[in-house]
Amino acid sequence: MIIEKNQQKRYQKAVCDILENELFQSTRQFIHHKDITCLDHAVYVSYTSFCLAEKHRVDPVSTARGALLHDFYLYDWHHRRPDDSRLLQLHGFRHPAVALRNAQVHFEINAVEADIIKKHMWPLTLFRLPKTKASILVSLVDKYCTTKEVTHAKTRRDIKELVAALYAEK
Numbered sequence: 169m170i171i172e173k174n175q176q177k178r179y180q181k182a183v184c185d186i187l188e189n190e191l192f193q194s195t196r197q198f199i200h201h202k203d204i205t206c207l208d209h210a211v212y213v214s215y216t217s218f219c220l221a222e223k224h225r226v227d228p229v230s231t232a233r234g235a236l237l238h239d240f241y242l243y244d245w246h247h248r249r250p251d252d253s254r255l256l257q258l259h260g261f262r263h264p265a266v267a268l269r270n271a272q273v274h275f276e277i278n279a280v281e282a283d284i285i286k287k288h289m290w291p292l293t294l295f296r297l298p299k300t301k302a303s304i305l306v307s308l309v310d311k312y313c314t315t316k317e318v319t320h321a322k323t324r325r326d327i328k329e330l331v332a333a334l335y336a337e338k
Contacts, residue, residue, distance in 0.1 A: 171330060171333055175218075175219060175222070176333070176334070178218075178222075178228070179214075179215055179218050179232060179334075180334060182218070182228065182229040182232045182233060183214065183232050183233055183236050185275070186233065186236050186237065186275060187211075187236075187334065187335070189274065189275070191274055192207070192236075192237075192240065192274075193207065195207040195210065195239075195240070196208075200239070200317075201314060201317045201318050202317060202318060202324060203324060204317045204324055204327060206239050206241075207331065208327050208328065208331050209239060209313065209314070209317065209327075210235070210236050210237070210238065210239055210240070211236065211327070211330060211331050211334060212313050212317070212327045212330065213235045213236075213238065213306065213309055213310050213313045214232050214233075214235035214236035215232070215330060215334075216309050216312075216313060217231050217232060217235040217302075217305055217306050217309045218231055218232035218235070220305060220309065221302065221305060224301075224305075226301045226302050226305055227280060227302055230278060230280040230281050230284070230302055231280075231284070231302040231305060231306060233275075233277065233281050234277070234280060234281035234282070234283070234284025234285055234302060234303075234306060235284060235306045235309070235310075237267060237270075237271040237275065237277070237281065237284075237285055238264075238267060238284060238285050238306060238310065239263065239267055240267040240270045240271050240274075240285070241263040241266040241267045241270065263289075264285060264286050264287070264289050264296070265286065267285050268282060268285045268286050271285055280300050280302050280303070283298065283299050283300050283302075283303045284298075284300075284302055284303045284306045287299070287303045287307060289307070
């Protein structure tokens, strides 16, 4: 993954409050796919979305911020939640609402960012259609990044390097 320094600085400026937040950093403890943590995945989706948003004249700041918080659900989705009595959790359907609530409690988010978080699982969440170009972009990038994380060891190494570079630049 090529990280252009000026673009990295613009990205960090847009999301520094989130990256530095202790609760957001706690998402390192949750595995998302293979050895990729929720934090790793969120950064990969967010940075990729930010780069594409800049290229295609979509609001890059809201895109990056919404993408960074799209999986801010704060639990290990591989295990049954202690507060959930249902046998089947339906994580894919339910976690966007949990992530949105958490994001609204811990950060100031705008309507575009909220739409990104709430709608990122489309088309799985069939009736929650993305309303903005940023929401559509993040939804598609999320699926692309997930596929790369699961199928390519080199991508997983690149993601770890991206996260390390972003946190080293503080």
